[in-house]
Amino acid sequence: MARRRLKFSEQIRRAIEGCGKTRYRLAKETGISESLLSRFVRGKSNLSLKLVDKLAQNIGFSVQVPKKRR
Secondary structure (H helix, E strand, O other), rough: OOOOOOOOHHHHHHHHHHOOOOOOHHHHOOOOOHHHHHHHOOOOOOOOOOHHHHHHHHOOOOOOOOOOOO
């Protein structure tokens, strides 16, 4: 049985939940509101690329965008 590939947003959500920091702490360290983080983790909201980058840097999540093939 093949494993399905996780969506990028789901990968970020799992990294947030597994980073060992509370949403309150993440909010304070990144400047992203706690309510927005909460809505994002529950799948009720999205984050801009700028906020995803801020969050990823804070939790040690590496974001790599593959080059387009010609």
